[in-house]
Amino acid sequence: MSFSLENHHHEDHRHDGENRLVFFGGKGGVGKTTLAAAFASLLAEKGQKTLLVSTDPAHSTSDILGKKLSGEPTEIGSNLFAVEIDAAADASEYIEKIKRESKDSVSPEVLPTVEKHLEMSKSNPGTEESALFDRFVDLIALCPGTYDRVVFDTAPTGHTLRLLTLPALLSAWVEGMVRQREKVAGMERMLKNLAGRDDPEGDPVLDRLRERRHKFHHARHRLLEDTTFYLVLIPERLPIEETDRALKTLTDGGVHIGALLVNRVLPNMPEGDFMRARLEQQSEYLEEIENRFTNHRTTLIEQDARDVTSRNQLRSIAAQLEGANLR
Amino acid sequence: MRHIIEAYQKAEEFNREFFMGRWRAGLQKEAARQEDALMAMLFLEALGIPNPTSYYTLELYPEFVEEFHQWHMRMGMDTFEPGFCC
Numbered sequence: 001m002s003f004s005l006e007n008h009h010h011e012d013h014r015h016d017g018e019n020r021l022v023f024f025g026g027k028g029g030v031g032k033t034t035l036a037a038a039f040a041s042l043l044a045e046k047g048q049k050t051l052l053v054s055t056d057p058a059h060s061t062s063d064i065l066g067k068k069l070s071g072e073p074t075e076i077g078s079n080l081f082a083v084e085i086d087a088a089a090d091a092s093e094y095i096e097k098i099k100r101e102s103k104d105s106v107s108p109e110v111l112p113t114v115e116k117h118l119e120m121s122k123s124n125p126g127t128e129e130s131a132l133f134d135r136f137v138d139l140i141a142l143c144p145g146t147y148d149r150v151v152f153d154t155a156p157t158g159h160t161l162r163l164l165t166l167p168a169l170l171s172a173w174v175e176g177m178v179r180q181r182e183k184v185a186g187m188e189r190m191l192k193n194l195a196g197r198d199d200p201e202g203d204p205v206l207d208r209l210r211e212r213r214h215k216f217h218h219a220r221h222r223l224l225e226d227t228t229f230y231l232v233l234i235p236e237r238l239p240i241e242e243t244d245r246a247l248k249t250l251t252d253g254g255v256h257i258g259a260l261l262v263n264r265v266l267p268n269m270p271e272g273d274f275m276r277a278r279l280e281q282q283s284e285y286l287e288e289i290e291n292r293f294t295n296h297r298t299t300l301i302e303q304d305a306r307d308v309t310s311r312n313q314l315r316s317i318a319a320q321l322e323g324a325n326l327r
Numbered sequence: 328m329r330h331i332i333e334a335y336q337k338a339e340e341f342n343r344e345f346f347m348g349r350w351r352a353g354l355q356k357e358a359a360r361q362e363d364a365l366m367a368m369l370f371l372e373a374l375g376i377p378n379p380t381s382y383y384t385l386e387l388y389p390e391f392v393e394e395f396h397q398w399h400m401r402m403g404m405d406t407f408e409p410g411f412c413c
Binding site: 177 | 347386
């Protein structure tokens with residue numbers, strides 16, 4: 001996967017100050033949500049009005065903050081707000097609004113078909129991603145202004161890279177549409193002038209296309225000039241490899257990398273104490289799993305002291321699965 | 328003198344009708360062609376071609392649906408993508 005937010009590579013970043021948009025990204029399960037929430041809390045404590053945004057469709061920010069969040073920003077504490085983007089709800093609201101507008105602008109003969117088509121668009125393959133991106137762009141525009149800083153807790157890497165590539169891609173598409181519409185409008189104006197008619201009313205299509213263009217341009221600009229990306233990983237084989245790939249893609253795209261955050265590093269304390277505390281917590285959780293998922297069989301797979309990187313280790317895990325009689 | 332002016336006015340009118348009329352017809356045709364191109368860009372998805380902007384152009388769909396109907400008839404398709412306009 002390769003992309004560029006800009007047409008030509010620009011020289012090294014001049015990010016001396018702090019960027020207002022901060023992203024936490026990385027492989028699934030490395031602790032992005034935890035670190036993003038911690039960082040947002042830190043900014044808020046320092047007196048910056050901060051919005052924490054979860055873009056991962058499988059949200060867990062609510063769980064970590066211990067407060068039910070929604071698709072609209074909720075106040076969590078002093079200077080701290082959080083939102084879990086609800087792409088399905090956003091798409092539905094957008095399409096319902098178009099439906100209402102259709103009632104005024106569309107003839108009764110086609111209206112039923114139009115409504116049916118709009119309803120069906122809600123479940124188009126790209127709809128949720130587009131709605132997510134739409135909200136993403138709107139939230140970026142709230143800072144500075146409503147918020148001093150916005151912290152994005154993103155979905156696993158591939159999804160996030162896509163989110164960052166979209167402004168450039170969509171800008172180019174909409175740019176083409178704006179030009180085409182301008183061409184058509186220019187010709188129509190000429191024809192009207194020939195016929196001696198004046199054309200005082202504006203062009204709502206062109207207005208909307210230009211508004212879209214403006215939003216995408218703005219997002220693209222902010223992602224290049226006002227963004228810091230923190231890559232989260234844990235000291236294990238697969239996250240290291242994924243971080244390497246993501247780093248290359250992000251720097252190629254002109255995104256400023258703040259730091260690599262290596263999470264879940266074992267602390268330097270007497271091993272016995274640490275292990276005892278971990279084991280204690282583990283047995284609490286194992287008990288909870290038994291009690292909460294009573295309708296399902298559970299199978300425990302023991303962790304290898306070494307990372308799983310060889311076929312032999314996979315075989316030993318496979319043996320545990322076989323013992324559990326999985327089919 | 329009056330005859331000369333009238334003759335000139337007639338000639339000019341003829342000139343306008345003849346040349347401008349042809350130019351206008353050409354312009355009209357070109358405008359329709361460009362409008363078709365725009366329509367295709369906006370609603371590629373309905374033609375079965377994936378388009379990353381289709382969600383965002385959906386808000387223009389009510390504005391265009393009648394024209395779209397005319398358009399596919401002009402393109403020689405009597406029905407189009409059941410559910411889009413007819």
